[in-house]
Amino acid sequence: MRQWPAMFIKDFKLTRTVFFIGLVMNVWIAILTLYMGRVADDSLLMFxxxxxAVAIHVAYVPIMVFISLKSEGNHLPLWLSNPQPAFKLLLSKIANGLMMIVISLAFLFALSGLLIVPxxxxxxxYWTDTWxxxxxxxxxxxxISIQLSVWAMVIWALYQCLKLKIGRWSRVAxxxxxxxxxxxxxxxxxxxxYRLVTEWGGxxxxxxxxxxxxxxxxxxEYVYDFMIVVGLFILTAWLVDNKVEG
Amino acid sequence: MDEFNASKPIYLQLADRIHRQIISGELKAGEKLPSIRDMGIKYSMNPNTVQRAYSELEREGILETKRGQGTFVSERQDHLVLQRDKLKHEQIGQFVHVMQEMGYSAAEILSGLEQYLNNIEKGDE
Amino acid sequence: MSDVIRMTNVTKKYINQTVLKDISFAVPIGKIVGIVGGNGSGKSTLLRLMSGLSLPTSGSVTVNGETANRRTGKVVSYSSELGSFYPIFTVKEAMRFQASQFADFNLAKADEIMKLMQLDPHMKIKALSKGHRGRLQIVLTLAREAPYILMDEPLSGLDPMVRESIVKGMISYVDLNSQTLIMTSHEVAEIETLIDGFVALKGGSLLRMADVDELHESEGLRITDWMKKTYI
Incomplete structure (x- = not known):
């Protein structure tokens, strides 16, 4: 198999349990909605x-990326000695998180759609505005979830670099x-x-x-956020390639 | 592995061992030796060490390497006879040296050796 | 001559602790080298520095002329002492994954070594015993046709039968015309007939680097005896 797809599938396997648990939780949310619809039958409260659940999804990708990195941390030499550049290794994790959040959100929207019909x-x-x-x-x-996941990565990489240099103070740092x-x-x-720089294309x-x-x-604003995220991502990749030790 | 223990370089010990196998006839003239890698695997030994042992024996004319075919026991029987005598001489020399150091006379050594060999022969029957 | 792993005045510190002090030596292609020394002498750290997984606090480590970092993994096949695996894989899947990642991973060779090691390809790695994990590590490390193979304590804690098949595996599958094998060991007797040369460490300092035969000739000693003499 090709190098990157094989890496992507491996990364999928690392977090698939959490992914499936997430889907099951979506089903529970739908059941809860159904139940609330029965109890309070005349209000939008049921939604x-x-x-x-939708709002909580902002934490979805960072959690997935963090779990994935944490499990790599259990056998760091394996991940670090991979011949692919760090940006590809990290991109595989983000891509996995992205795929999973899209599926999870789509699933949630589909479930709520089914519940809305009756x-x-x-x-x-409100219908037009709702959708x-x-x-x-x-x-x-x-x-937002992707942005946060890049933050999770940079924090993880920073921690990995510091723990060998300053020991127990690294968490605090x-x-x-x-x-x-x-x-x-x-x-x-x-x-x-900031307003001067970003307030265009409104x-x-x-x-x-x-x-x-x-x-x-x-x-x-999107351009600004995008640049920050790309900058952090490059920083993370550089840290993994040059500073993290296994 | 545990058979290589004396305080002599390992490649020389392997060379000695092959040499003795030739003298005893275990390895015949013209016979092909295992490849360096197979020999290494047999004795759990570094192939570089096997290579050195083979080279050493080649230098002495006991083995010869034919390009692309492998390493063989030299066909030159006269050489082998000579080697056989040489080895015998070396071993007896060592033995006598030790015995003399301990103060045994020539007659004592001779009779002792005779008796020992007779015992071995009887033991065999 | 750039086909070497070269350490120049390498010092390695963790937090406040100095693990290696001013180490310099080079290992060319075509050797089997043992890194020997007691517990805490810095053997594993030295091996990790050569693999580029650890970085020197001062001094330099180069592999084939390039400064070692994690990308050195392209030319170095490294195995850690406890073994590094993705527990989600089976033996077969782990082999396939390595093959997909490393261009020099020879899947046919891996299959052969796996058979020699008597591993079941369908076993889940999670369920493997320590001995079997050790064997799998051998399969994954030796199946790569990388110029440098670095193994951390490949024989420790395994029963004699497994050790013997691992040693045979090393001799069979490391091609000394194009590869070098460097391993750490705290049991020198175990690897004595296997190595060309050794690097002896004591308390993080380089005590001696020599060929085993050279030691015989200069001091009339086997490496085990030399170590007893030197370390006590």
Whole structure:
């Protein structure tokens, strides 16, 4: 078999148990929704569990990537002595997370779709906006999840580098770096400079039936986030290739 | 592995062993020896060491390597006879040296040896 | 002459502990070399540095002229002491995976060694005993036709029968015309007839590097006796 596909399948096998557990949990969410629909039959409350489940998916890819890296950590020489460059090894893990989150979310949306059919009268006035919101949320959840997964990777790689150099302080150091850079990022996003750099290509998404205010997005923000993610990814790959020891 | 224990380089010990097998007739003139790798596997020994042992014996004219065919016991019987005598001489020399060091006379050594050999012969029957 | 693993003034520290001190030597192609020394003498660390999995605190490690890092794995087939496997695989799957990742992995050779080692291809790695894991490690490491094969304690903790088949495997499947085998061992007697030369470590320092025959000629000693004399 080809090198990268074989790697991808191996990475799938590393986290498939968690993946299947996730799917089973989706089914449980659907059952819970069904149950709530019976109990409180006249409200949109029944869709709260699904909404929560969808929101929780932002943590999906980072969790998968982290579990995958953690299991590589049990036999690090094996992973590190692989002849492929680190960016390919890491990309395989992200690609796996991406595939799994797409399947999991699609599954959840499909289940909620099935549940909506008999209750269609409840949401009929909101219908157009509901599926448009769904369409808006779907890629955004995935995109945020991917961003977080890159953060998970860089934190893992940083920890691997530091633990041989400063020992037990490495956890503290990694947490410190994470808080500082997360805080720094948040702080930077409030500055004028950030707005200057990113506020272009604006689109306002209007969902009048559900939200009173439109959601304002800027292409510049996506570009900014994308650049940060690519930068972090390159940093992680460099750390794995040059600094992590097995 | 455990058979190679004396404080002599291992390649020389292997060379000695092959040499003795030729003298005893276990290996016949013209017979093909195992390849270096097979010999290594047989004695759990580094092929480089086997190679050195073979080279040593080749240098002495006891073995010869034919290109692309392998290593053989030399066909030159006269050489073997000479080697056989040489080895006998060496071994007896060592034995006598030790005996003399311990103060045995020539007659004592001779009679002792005779008796010993007679015993072995009887034991065989 | 660049086909060597070369260490130049290599020192390795972990946190505050110095594991290796100022080590310099080179190993060319075509040798079987033992790294010997007591527990904690730095044998495993030295091997990992040669594989590029560990990085020196100071000094340099080069493999075929290039500074060793994890990408050195392309020319070095390394096996760790406890064995590194994906437990999700069966024996056969593990072999296939290695074959997909390493261009120099010879699947036919792996099959042969697997038979010699009497491994069941359908066994789950999770369920393998320590001895069987040791054998699988041999299969996966020796089936690569890499210039350098580095094995950390390949014989330790295994019963004599397994040890013998592993030694036979090494002799059969390492081609000294194009490969070098470097292994660590705390039982020197075990590998004495197998090695051309040795690197002796004590407390992280290089005590001696020599050919086994050279030691015989200069000191009239076998390496086991030399070690007893030197280490006590």
């Amino acid at each position: 709260v569990p699904i909404a929560i 209750k269609f009268n409840l949401i009929e006035p 448009r919101v769904g369409l808006f949320i779907f890629p955004h959840i995935i995109w 990694v947490v410190g770096v994470t808080i500082l850079s997360g805080g720094g990022d948040a702080l930077f996003k409030t500055t004028k400079l 689109i306002a998404y209007k969902f009048p039936a559900i939200l009173s205010d439109p959601i304002q997005t800027y292409a510049g």
